[in-house]
Amino acid sequence: MTNLRATSAVALALLTVFAAPAKSQNAPIIHDGEYDFLRAQYGDVWDAQDAEIDARLKEIRDANGGDRPNILYMLIDDVSFGQMGNRALNYVTGFDTPNINNFAAEGMSMMRMYTEPSCTPTRAAFLTGRHPVRTGLKEVKVALIGEGLSGDEVTLAEILGEAGYNTAHVGKWHQGDIEEAYPHNQGFDWAAFPLHQQAQLSLMTREALQANNMVGWHSTGQSNQFQMDDRFKPFGLVTGVEAEVGGLAREVNFEAGEEWTQAHYDEMNARYQRQALEQLERLAGQDEPFFLNYWPLYPINFVYPEQSRSRNGGFMADKVEVVDDYFGELLAKLEDLGIADNTIVVFMADNGMFKQYQPNSGLSELVYRGGKLDHLEGGVRVDAFIRWPSGIEAGSYAGDIFHVSDFFTTLANIAGATEFIPRDRIIDGLNQTALLLEGEGNGRRDYVYIYEGTLLRSVVKGNHKMHLPPPGVPGAAAPVFNLLHDPREERALVGTSLWSGASFQDMVKRHEKRITEFPHLPLGKDEPYGGIENLRPESERARDVFMSWQ
């Protein structure tokens, strides 16, 4: 690893928060080749519609005293399509989501929301509007990595900030353990977040061992006879930190030498919920509109509750009910603050359920096959709901395809921040404002490229999906599925595959050609744990051991 930069926090802040797009803001946004292929067919129609949409956005703004909408984006981990927001299916799962169900009825249910197949990539796609393969981000590991979201990437928080929004991030971040990747260095004015993801906080505890989830990992689970490497298992990791834009992060609520416990994890979840409510109140009190990004840690959890509250009782399923409560509290707070009408609220999951823990987690494959880490629909199709009383029809549904990266471009458009979207790189996210305001049938996307890490595994076009053949195997031989006839992707039809093989391969070519024109950018790399002012001795030691092999 030769590119480590030992930059000071201040210098990094200058580099990252104000990372300026390189080209003229009047130039068109550079989208993937497949979009241009569609645009060649529909460009005139879309341009005319966009003029209407601009007028409609102005009307909405006028009706709200000239104010642009606030944005509350709530994203949770590892829940499969159908497990939230649908009362009928609550009876299948055995856990209830009444607040999400009601919320769905007040806004638009996005019936074909595609994410990336796992946490870090989905979140990176949302933040940057780009497939994470373009930014080098893949699933980020549990322990020290010295990697993360590059300061050269431009996030939604940054462009909304440039357009005058106040911004805050609360909860999971999972974009790396290097200073430039921290949320307060990526456009958020204030942030509270665990430095890694939740696994080391919730899975590597004594309680998780006792719940039969980590036998042999926690030191009390097996005797250490014959053990040599004391650092094979993660140790001394930084837990939760808080920071302001451009400042140093400070680890909170955890003492040197302390052992992390489930009680601490539960407390951290409760704290983030409190902080999300506090931030909502604080941000609502300011003149500018706000973007609050709240990514709870639950339902990821590996310990059974003392008393199950759901009929299901699974250690993750039970926490979906807690998250539903959390969401209900935020919605009530929006009402109390009198800002619900002109606040865009999105609630969704980041990918399918964590299938390695079924059935004990209580979450299980439902309609679609597969889960987290899969290119199958079960990995990338999630429940997603969006409400904006001022602009989106209550109780509506959208059958159009939407990719999580589309929020970047769409929210930028609604917030008047499109000019700050960089023009020197590919932006996968499309402007889907017409879909939100005009309803289903007005989407701009009929395709999705699905990567597992750096490998392109599937291509979706309309209701068809090709599982890509291994390198060197002709595309015509690859299986194609009709997702309406076969949502579980179990029965490819040779006729379908044969006719569509060439068309799918053309899609791959259009995608790859654009990559040749705009090559992937490097992942951020640095010494881990930069910019933390109160590193515990065990964290310093962990960093030093990590650096010994760099």
Next chain:
Amino acid sequence: MTNLRATSAVALALLTVFAAPAKSQNAPIIHDGEYDFLRAQYGDVWDAQDAEIDARLKEIRDANGGDRPNILYMLIDDVSFGQMGNRALNYVTGFDTPNINNFAAEGMSMMRMYTEPSCTPTRAAFLTGRHPVRTGLKEVKVALIGEGLSGDEVTLAEILGEAGYNTAHVGKWHQGDIEEAYPHNQGFDWAAFPLHQQAQLSLMTREALQANNMVGWHSTGQSNQFQMDDRFKPFGLVTGVEAEVGGLAREVNFEAGEEWTQAHYDEMNARYQRQALEQLERLAGQDEPFFLNYWPLYPINFVYPEQSRSRNGGFMADKVEVVDDYFGELLAKLEDLGIADNTIVVFMADNGMFKQYQPNSGLSELVYRGGKLDHLEGGVRVDAFIRWPSGIEAGSYAGDIFHVSDFFTTLANIAGATEFIPRDRIIDGLNQTALLLEGEGNGRRDYVYIYEGTLLRSVVKGNHKMHLPPPGVPGAAAPVFNLLHDPREERALVGTSLWSGASFQDMVKRHEKRITEFPHLPLGKDEPYGGIENLRPESERARDVFMSWQ
């Protein structure tokens, strides 16, 4: 087959329509052992609640001018749980069910409706309130069988008729091709129905061959070189007949020597729909309340439409939309007639999708694994909705278990026909009136026995389900599934299986003990095609060839 009875139509009618229960009507109904086991725990509570329910039923009747409710029961073939009545899931399947969706919101969604795993058994369970294994009924074959629902069975139509209801049956019947089994000999005042099920009408056509569903079956599909047996394939089968109670049946709309076509099948579907509407109008004009039993033939269908109307386009999926239209017309007719408020309407499927035809039929496994003919949840869990504005809360859901046989006892109770339920045999159907009127949590059943034909394959208790071990294998070794953690029944837990093995085996013992006390009754057997006044020559010939091996 030695028991064939060549009884005349009139004698049969006397035997069957008025088949009188043997024991005192004040005696308790004989239920399965498992119910008595529950009753020993809840009897006092239930008796007290039943007194309230009786009072409530009286209130409802008084509010409707002293009239008991009409009953419209609409049952369709082979649609899996989640494929109807839920707009969100319409986006998964690609076919829309707006009328059923709206209907669901106007009544109660029965979230744990269990049927038998296939058509004939489910319909027999509804008609008799008994598991079909007790009546000898199993899946009835496509061609001549000389078997059917015994005249000794007592149907819902018979007991409602005795209680003063007018009754009519339209559409699929599928209870056998012997005279005593015909609907007009089993309690319906009037009936129009195909004599067999739909397969020979819709699958064995030239068009189905051309749709790639029956290559080598229709005579045009392969040359007949070397063929010897001219009667291996069904031939000369009776198609649709109509009859009045106690009368002879008359085949309609089909000439001697004619070949059955898809156009004929489509026309037959349209005709039954017309007749259902006509019957509704006729029955509404009479003083007595009515029971209209309408079992459409669609969505069973094996030919692609000339122009698909659904996004899905599958040859069965497309017909679900047609059935939704049909249902909408019936509901509109109820409104027009001014009788919607005091008519109990049930809409449901008889078992899971026909998995042999996925994915081309457009219907595919969804939430639950398996389909028609399986003891898995995918075989026996269906969408089911019930509306009764005078008595059932709109927009309600019931998570309680309900078996299709429960309609027998429940509808009898609401209609004031309980006294006519026979006391000389086991009645599996439970009186679930409390569930309908008081809402979820008031069910009387936490168990289901699931047979495939004559073999007991699974036992459900609450959220747990045991797949029964083969004979001689200890129950403790059989897999048990937690249906909330693992709705697809893929991951049995040895701990769960071990603790519950004995409990499940006790359930089986209680079930078997009652069978010893009340042995299964014989299936009805007779010469096929009795009581049809205009048999075509080819049908007579088919019967004669069939009888040659009896």
